[in-house]
Amino acid sequence: MDELMLKTVKVTKIYNQGKQNEVIPVRDVSLKVKKGTSVVIKGPSGSGKTTLLSMIGCQIKPTHGEIVVNGKQVSKLPEKFANRHKREHIGFVFQQFHLIPDLSVLDNIMLPLLPFGMRPAERKNRAMKLLTQFDLEKRGRFKVKDLSGGEQQRTAICRSLVNGCSLLLADEPTAHLDGQLTADFLGYMAELKSKGYTILIASHDPAVFEHEMVDRIIEMKGGEILP
Amino acid sequence: MDKPTTSGNWLERQRNIVDYSLQGLFRRRTKNSLILVMYVLLIFVVSSVLFITGSLTVELFSTAEELPDITVQKMIGGRQVTIQEYYFKAISEIPGVEDVEPRVWGYFYLEELQANFTIYGMDLTLLEEGDYERIVNWNAARKNLEMQPEFRMIIGEGVSRLLKEIQMEDAFLFFQPNWDAAIPFEIIGTFKSETQLQSNDLMVMQTEGARKVLELKEGDFTDLVVYVPNPEETEMIALKIRRYYPELRTVTRAQIESTYTSAFNWKGGFVLSSMLVVIFAFLVLIWDKASGLSPAEKKEIGIMKAIGWDTEMILAVKFWESFIISIIAAVLGIVLSYFYIYWLHAPGLKEIFIGWSTLYPSFELVPDIDIKFLLLIVTVTVIPYSAMAVFPSWKAAITDTDYILRNN
Numbered sequence: 001m002d003e004l005m006l007k008t009v010k011v012t013k014i015y016n017q018g019k020q021n022e023v024i025p026v027r028d029v030s031l032k033v034k035k036g037t038s039v040v041i042k043g044p045s046g047s048g049k050t051t052l053l054s055m056i057g058c059q060i061k062p063t064h065g066e067i068v069v070n071g072k073q074v075s076k077l078p079e080k081f082a083n084r085h086k087r088e089h090i091g092f093v094f095q096q097f098h099l100i101p102d103l104s105v106l107d108n109i110m111l112p113l114l115p116f117g118m119r120p121a122e123r124k125n126r127a128m129k130l131l132t133q134f135d136l137e138k139r140g141r142f143k144v145k146d147l148s149g150g151e152q153q154r155t156a157i158c159r160s161l162v163n164g165c166s167l168l169l170a171d172e173p174t175a176h177l178d179g180q181l182t183a184d185f186l187g188y189m190a191e192l193k194s195k196g197y198t199i200l201i202a203s204h205d206p207a208v209f210e211h212e213m214v215d216r217i218i219e220m221k222g223g224e225i226l227p
Numbered sequence: 228m229d230k231p232t233t234s235g236n237w238l239e240r241q242r243n244i245v246d247y248s249l250q251g252l253f254r255r256r257t258k259n260s261l262i263l264v265m266y267v268l269l270i271f272v273v274s275s276v277l278f279i280t281g282s283l284t285v286e287l288f289s290t291a292e293e294l295p296d297i298t299v300q301k302m303i304g305g306r307q308v309t310i311q312e313y314y315f316k317a318i319s320e321i322p323g324v325e326d327v328e329p330r331v332w333g334y335f336y337l338e339e340l341q342a343n344f345t346i347y348g349m350d351l352t353l354l355e356e357g358d359y360e361r362i363v364n365w366n367a368a369r370k371n372l373e374m375q376p377e378f379r380m381i382i383g384e385g386v387s388r389l390l391k392e393i394q395m396e397d398a399f400l401f402f403q404p405n406w407d408a409a410i411p412f413e414i415i416g417t418f419k420s421e422t423q424l425q426s427n428d429l430m431v432m433q434t435e436g437a438r439k440v441l442e443l444k445e446g447d448f449t450d451l452v453v454y455v456p457n458p459e460e461t462e463m464i465a466l467k468i469r470r471y472y473p474e475l476r477t478v479t480r481a482q483i484e485s486t487y488t489s490a491f492n493w494k495g496g497f498v499l500s501s502m503l504v505v506i507f508a509f510l511v512l513i514w515d516k517a518s519g520l521s522p523a524e525k526k527e528i529g530i531m532k533a534i535g536w537d538t539e540m541i542l543a544v545k546f547w548e549s550f551i552i553s554i555i556a557a558v559l560g561i562v563l564s565y566f567y568i569y570w571l572h573a574p575g576l577k578e579i580f581i582g583w584s585t586l587y588p589s590f591e592l593v594p595d596i597d598i599k600f601l602l603l604i605v606t607v608t609v610i611p612y613s614a615m616a617v618f619p620s621w622k623a624a625i626t627d628t629d630y631i632l633r634n635n
Contacts, residue, residue: 060628083532084535086534086535087535087536088535094632098530100530102254103250103254107250111531112534114247114536115240115536116231116240117236117237118239118243119239120246130228163230163535164229
């Protein structure tokens with residue numbers, strides 16, 4: 001359990017570097033996350049949580065610093081390898097869910113598997129397992145745009161898990177959910193944690209960082225981690 | 228959940244990409260149907276023009292083989308008039324001339340059917356004695372009766388079709404209001420359809436009968452045809468004929484071929500120019516494809532990137548989408564065009580190419596599909612369209628994922 005899943009060393013992101021409109025949303029962030037733990041990064045809007053999560057999830061590259069996921073240096077990977085790392089090791093639940101509205105729930109969940117060259121039956125089998133686990137089996141053929149907010153979020157969680165990821169990242173996952181759905185979501189996270197997933201959540205929702213499944217809280221402000 | 232096999236199967240991955248492309252086409256079916264209709268229309272227009280030009284050119288060249296080396300006509304006041312027998316003898320004596328044949332031919336306009344027939348006079352017994360089974364469907368029943376009326380004729384299929392409409396399948400009465408009596412002709416056969424441009428409106432008859440129908444005096448001919456065994460000498464002999472007899476005009480086979488070819492090509496260009504609206508609409512369509520994607524399409528690309536799709540996989544999806552549309556449009560356009568030209572006989576378009584066809588009996592266009600034409604059509608439409616469609620997707624795919632997802 002002491003093995004590290006994630007390590008960042010002085011990670012900095014600078015937009016428009018050297019220009020008048022230069023912005024530094026994340027500055028010199030160093031942190032370590034052990035395997036199988038759940039960590040919440042909390043902080044107000046604009047504190048750099050989402051940018052940090054995006055860099056860890058290989059959505060954007062840091063300007064400086066080093067990110068190591070499961071022993072692999074990912075911050076300087078060429079795009080092709082970063083994409084491969086993303087689809088093989090990272091699960092990402094976006095704040096806006098980012099599902100394709102006119103695709104069915106099943107097709108949305110299977111979408112990350114297409115680049116693997118997996119047979120349709122195998123893809124479907126994996127997706128169906130998750131649909132059952134997240135109580136969505138009756139919604140498989142529904143288009144995402146016809147689902148409720150909670151169902152959409154569960155679909156997004158299923159999509160993030162379908163690749164058998166080891167690190168699950170969630171960006172403000174409860175921002176669009178009511179109290180009950182937030183509780184449901186945290187229940188799912190607790191269940192995943194018990195199965196050995198490493199979970200990193202960016203949130204400013206007290207319901208999240210006060211939940212019992214959270215092992216550690218990291219606070220950010222102005223792009224830096226508060227001591 | 229266990230991890231999927233890292234490498235996967237390349238073929239399966241391609242299949243997944245094509246499946247996803249088809250799914251995408253279906254999801255955006257309203258937009259794609261509109262694109263498809265425009266695209267089919269464009270290919271239909273271009274291939275119709277190419278088909279008809281190609282068929283007419285082939286038809287022309289197949290008939291050109293039968294053309295005489297030089298046709299000699301007499302001109303007075305810029306008009307063609309009948310030519311007299313003595314020219315026949317004089318031209319035969321020019322060195323290099325193998326043979327000279329005087330011809331009796333002209334046109335007969337049948338007002339009842341509003342059709343113009345070409346009358347050609349010859350000795351029909353030569354046809355019957357020779358090996359003409361290849362070009363004539365003999366009317367065997369009549370032939371066996373061994374009736375040898377003075378006036379008999381063989382007609383083209385177009386003429387035969389028209390005459391059936393007025394119940395004159397076996398015989399035809401030529402009549403003009405200024406004549407004392409009608410001239411009856413027995414129809415003893417029809418020409419086969421191989422060279423319809425030439426034979427479709429033709430009535431080949433006994434020379435004496437043709438003279439009567441065309442009101443030609445004895446010793447007068449419509450023109451002379453000259454055969455020259457050495458093609459290198461044709462132009463020189465034509466020049467000699469014009470020098471010796473300035474009142475005569477010569478038309479060589481090469482001149483006829485080049486006149487028709489350039490006329491068909493010019494008309495093809497004219498038709499394509501008049502279809503500029505369709506071509507312009509297609510260009511707008513390409514421009515629309517090239518100038519950008521809808522926010523929903525951009526977001527979809529952003530999502531694909533965010534969950535680990537490679538740029539080339541996204542481009543492959545977009546390429547297949549446009550390629551599938553292009554290929555469907557090309558096949559549909561070409562098949563519809565084939566149906567329009569060769570089954571429906573190109574109504575509206577044929578009249579542009581055969582200007583006088585409202586007078587002539589209609590003729591069948593013999594299918595002649597040049598694979599080069601088809602490749603040209605596919606090349607000038609499918610490739611630019613597919614490339615243009617991929618370009619905006621490439622722009623979106625190389626843009627920062629985070630930026631796309633935040634802004635769409």
